[in-house]
Amino acid sequence: xxxxxxxxxxxxxxxxxxxxxxxxxxxxxxxxxxxxxxxxxxxxxxxxxxxxxxxxxxxxxxxxxxxxxxxxxxxxxxxxxxxxxxxxxxxxxxxxxxxxxxxxxxxxxxxxxxxxxxxxxxxxxxxxxxxxxxxxxxxxxxx
Amino acid sequence: xxxxxxxxxxxxxxxxxxxxxxxxxxxxxxxxxxxxxxxxxxxxxxxxxxxxxxxxxxxxxxxxxxxxxxxxxxxxxxxxxxxxxxxxxxxxxxxxxxxxxxxxxxxxxxxxxxxxxxxxxxxxxxxxxxxxxxxxxxxxxxxxxxxxxxxxxxxxxxxxxxxxxxxxxxxxxxxxxxxxxxxxxxxxxxxxxxxxxxxxxxxxxxxxxxxxxxxxxxxxxxxxxxxxxxxxxxxxxxxxxxxxxxxxxxxxxxxxxxxxxxxxxxxxxxxxxxxxxxxxxxxxxxxxxxxxxxxxxxxxxxxxxxxxxxxxxxx
Numbered sequence: 001x002x003x004x005x006x007x008x009x010x011x012x013x014x015x016x017x018x019x020x021x022x023x024x025x026x027x028x029x030x031x032x033x034x035x036x037x038x039x040x041x042x043x044x045x046x047x048x049x050x051x052x053x054x055x056x057x058x059x060x061x062x063x064x065x066x067x068x069x070x071x072x073x074x075x076x077x078x079x080x081x082x083x084x085x086x087x088x089x090x091x092x093x094x095x096x097x098x099x100x101x102x103x104x105x106x107x108x109x110x111x112x113x114x115x116x117x118x119x120x121x122x123x124x125x126x127x128x129x130x131x132x133x134x135x136x137x138x139x140x141x142x143x
Numbered sequence: 144x145x146x147x148x149x150x151x152x153x154x155x156x157x158x159x160x161x162x163x164x165x166x167x168x169x170x171x172x173x174x175x176x177x178x179x180x181x182x183x184x185x186x187x188x189x190x191x192x193x194x195x196x197x198x199x200x201x202x203x204x205x206x207x208x209x210x211x212x213x214x215x216x217x218x219x220x221x222x223x224x225x226x227x228x229x230x231x232x233x234x235x236x237x238x239x240x241x242x243x244x245x246x247x248x249x250x251x252x253x254x255x256x257x258x259x260x261x262x263x264x265x266x267x268x269x270x271x272x273x274x275x276x277x278x279x280x281x282x283x284x285x286x287x288x289x290x291x292x293x294x295x296x297x298x299x300x301x302x303x304x305x306x307x308x309x310x311x312x313x314x315x316x317x318x319x320x321x322x323x324x325x326x327x328x329x330x331x332x333x334x335x336x337x338x339x340x341x342x343x344x345x346x347x348x349x350x351x352x353x354x355x356x357x358x359x360x361x362x363x364x365x366x367x368x369x370x371x372x373x374x375x376x377x378x379x380x381x382x383x384x385x386x387x388x389x390x391x392x393x394x395x396x397x398x399x400x401x402x403x404x405x406x407x408x409x410x411x412x413x414x415x416x417x418x419x420x421x422x423x424x425x426x427x428x429x430x431x432x433x434x435x436x437x438x439x440x441x442x443x444x445x446x447x448x449x450x451x452x453x454x455x456x457x458x
Contacts, residue, residue, distance in 0.1 A: 048390075048391060048394050049367060049375045049391065052375070052376075052387055052390070052391065053373070053375060056383060056387065069450070069454070070450070076448065079448035079450070079452070080445070080446075080448055082448065082452055082454050082457070083431070083444065083445050083447075083448055083452060084445055085456075085457070086426070086430055086452070086453065086454070086456065087394070087397045087398070087423060087426050087427070087430075087444075087445065088394065089456050090422070090426050091390065091393065091394060091397075091419075091422060091423065091426075093334070094329070094330065094337065094422050095337060095338065095341050095386070095390060095419075096334045096335065096336075096337035096338025096339070096340075096341060097334070097338075098334055099334070103458065104456060104457040104458065105457060105458035106457060106458070118458050121458070134338055135383055135386065135387065136383060137377065137381065137383045137384070138383070139377075139379075139381055
């Protein structure tokens with residue numbers, strides 16, 4: 001298991017967390033390369049369908065990040081997202097998904113250091129869990 | 144609750160002949176003794192067929208979505224909360240409705256009735272305390288509280304929230320010791336046990352979507368299971384697809400579900416999918432102190448926010 005490198009799908013909001021990822025990049029902060037970043041307009045845009053879709057296509061972990069509460073570009077997008085994620089997170093745990101597969105964070109575009117730190121933490125936790133077991137579609141997709 | 148039938152007929156006939164409404168949505172006796180089916184009475188004569196008993200398990204609010212014209216509708220406590228949700232979500236206007244409220248003393252579980260019966264059931268009579276099951280060569284009296292549907296045991300609103308006319312005196316609300324006992328029991332399991340529990344629970348599912356079609360909340364023009372670009376969930380009985388379907392359906396109902404039990408009553412395979420929706424109800428109650436459909440001013444739980452909502456799970 002030691003050479004296991006997880007695949008993590010990361011949803012970053014355009015206005016804050018994506019900026020933070022950019023800042024982490026230009027500032028040369030180091031974090032492992034196990035993430036695939038998807039830019040979304042707002043954390044409120046992230047639907048449970050997208051998270052499930054990541055898992056069913058073989059992601060070992062999902063991380064969603066947006067602006068700090070009160071700093072949303074769309075005023076209230078992340079407040080709605082917060083309620084949505086709270087229920088979603090509880091539900092995922094309830095049906096038996098391991099707690100550390102799914103991560104949420106608030107990172108502003110000035111927090112490059114926090115981005116790299118959280119990235120390390122997320123990757124570390126998912127690596128410890130090993131490959132995903134649940135919500136994976138093992139049969140080939142036939143449209 | 145058969146004693147409400149006459150009053151329901153009387154009100155329906157009156158509002159139909161006065162022209163207050165174009166149709167009345169109610170129940171009539173089904174082809175099986177232990178089932179009542181939804182019925183649309185368009186004339187005063189047709190209203191004679193209306194009945195009400197402990198077999199009225201469907202939620203009639205399902206049929207008023209986006210309807211035009213004036214509608215009379217028979218609602219139990221839980222259904223009336225769905226009606227409130229419908230009005231809040233602009234699926235129907237309050238002034239289109241004439242609401243006939245039924246103070247409900249609970250519905251009979253159809254499996255319990257079938258188990259108790261010693262043959263084919265012809266009729267089920269309910270006087271509020273005892274349920275009399277009659278069939279060929281047998282007649283059995285059952286205590287109603289022993290055969291209640293499981294959602295009726297944890298009901299928090301037996302009397303309708305909104306109505307234009309009640310068909311009887313309000314009944315006392317239940318005193319429930321632990322409302323979410325079943326959910327808590329699942330929560331104490333380990334995560335692998337829970338995963339196995341839910342896969343076992345859903346193993347019989349044939350994806351007939353009876354639960355979705357019986358649910359008044361499921362009114363999306365295109366359901367996510369029918370979307371093909373992108374296809375969020377496969378159509379077969381693959382374990383992951385079945386789990387994804389039930390999981391997402393419950394999530395769509397989060398903060399809107401009133402635990403009316405229509406989904407379970409409609410399921411031909413006897414799947415207890417309320418384990419999913421009840422978890423969302425529990426979360427909304429515990430996190431936001433939110434009960435669905437209690438008044439017309441309140442948006443659904445996930446369609447509102449407070450600045451200080453709990454967020455300890457977010458980094």
